[in-house]
Amino acid sequence: MVIEDVTHQYATKGQRVTALEDINLTIEPGEFVCLAGPSGCGKTTLLQLIAGFLRPSDGRITLGGQEVRGPSAERGVVFQQPNLYPWMTVRKNVELGPKLRRVAKAEREAQAKTYLDMVGLGDFLDRRPYELSGGMQQRAQIARVLTNDPDIILMDEPFGALDALTRERLQAELLTIWRNTGKTIFFITHSVEEAIFLGSRVLVMSARPGHVVYDKPVDFLSTMDADMPVGQMRSLPAFVRMRDEVSNEIHASGG
Numbered sequence: 001m002v003i004e005d006v007t008h009q010y011a012t013k014g015q016r017v018t019a020l021e022d023i024n025l026t027i028e029p030g031e032f033v034c035l036a037g038p039s040g041c042g043k044t045t046l047l048q049l050i051a052g053f054l055r056p057s058d059g060r061i062t063l064g065g066q067e068v069r070g071p072s073a074e075r076g077v078v079f080q081q082p083n084l085y086p087w088m089t090v091r092k093n094v095e096l097g098p099k100l101r102r103v104a105k106a107e108r109e110a111q112a113k114t115y116l117d118m119v120g121l122g123d124f125l126d127r128r129p130y131e132l133s134g135g136m137q138q139r140a141q142i143a144r145v146l147t148n149d150p151d152i153i154l155m156d157e158p159f160g161a162l163d164a165l166t167r168e169r170l171q172a173e174l175l176t177i178w179r180n181t182g183k184t185i186f187f188i189t190h191s192v193e194e195a196i197f198l199g200s201r202v203l204v205m206s207a208r209p210g211h212v213v214y215d216k217p218v219d220f221l222s223t224m225d226a227d228m229p230v231g232q233m234r235s236l237p238a239f240v241r242m243r244d245e246v247s248n249e250i251h252a253s254g255g
């Protein structure tokens with residue numbers, strides 16, 4: 001995905017607010033990009049531009065050479081608040097995308113089962129969303145996005161509303177899903193530790209108008225045991241160094 005010279009302004013009450021200015025970014029297939037930055041720096045705006053919910057005031061975004069002109073299943077979005085349809089079972093929620101694309105019933109049922117198993121909800125197929133915990137609803141949201149086989153998954157603080165333990169579990173599960181599917185992920189977070197733990201690359205944006213002030217790969221994790229607990233990882237010198245670097249960058253840019 002290529003973001004070229006993207007600027008975005010909102011018009012409110014006759015005033016223009018420049019949320020993003022001159023963003024240039026290339027995200028390679030299979031990268032797990034985590035974006036952090038002070039509140040209001042334009043993270044959600046950038047995600048919404050990539051999703052196609054907003055059009056940039058200037059510049060352009062292309063995915064696989066095609067310009068993004070609106071929402072599409074190839075760019076799946078996971079929001080902070082799960083947005084499952086309450087009147088549908090978990091299975092029907094997950095099957096909806098393939099159903100709208102007229103995938104045959106047996107095939108879409110099998111797809112939904114595969115992805116619900118992958119996120120650990122294989123025993124909850126016929127429950128309704130309100131019968132699930134917040135973490136389980138997020139898992140269902142992730143399964144729903146995966147069923148559409150997107151080129152990129154856009155995640156806006158997906159674990160921000162969860163308790164600490166559930167959050168750590170979902171982080172580990174998401175990493176496993178990423179390793180197993182090779183999907184490209186663009187992930188917004190307020191947590192520096194989450195960004196480093198999950199990302200193969202960490203970006204920081206400055207306060208308004210937002211632009212990218214930090215962009216580094218997280219390379220020390222690839223040489224380590226994939227199953228190392230987060231607790232142990234936190235004390236690694238390379239982890240601590242990067243956490244301080246990213247935190248300083250966020251503070252310097254207005255956070």
Ligand SMILES: Nc1ncnc2c1ncn2[C@@H]1O[C@H](COP(=O)(O)OP(=O)(O)OP(=O)(O)O)[C@@H](O)[C@H]1O
Pocket residue numbers: 010011012017018019037038039040041042043044045046208
């Ligand atoms: N619909 C809108 N109309 C006008 N201004 C907006 C609108 N949406 C966002 N903004 C402004 O654009 C800027 C960027 O907002 P955005 O939500 O993208 O930031 P953010 O980095 O995601 O913030 P947070 O971390 O608090 O979620 C903010 O100053 C915000 O007030």
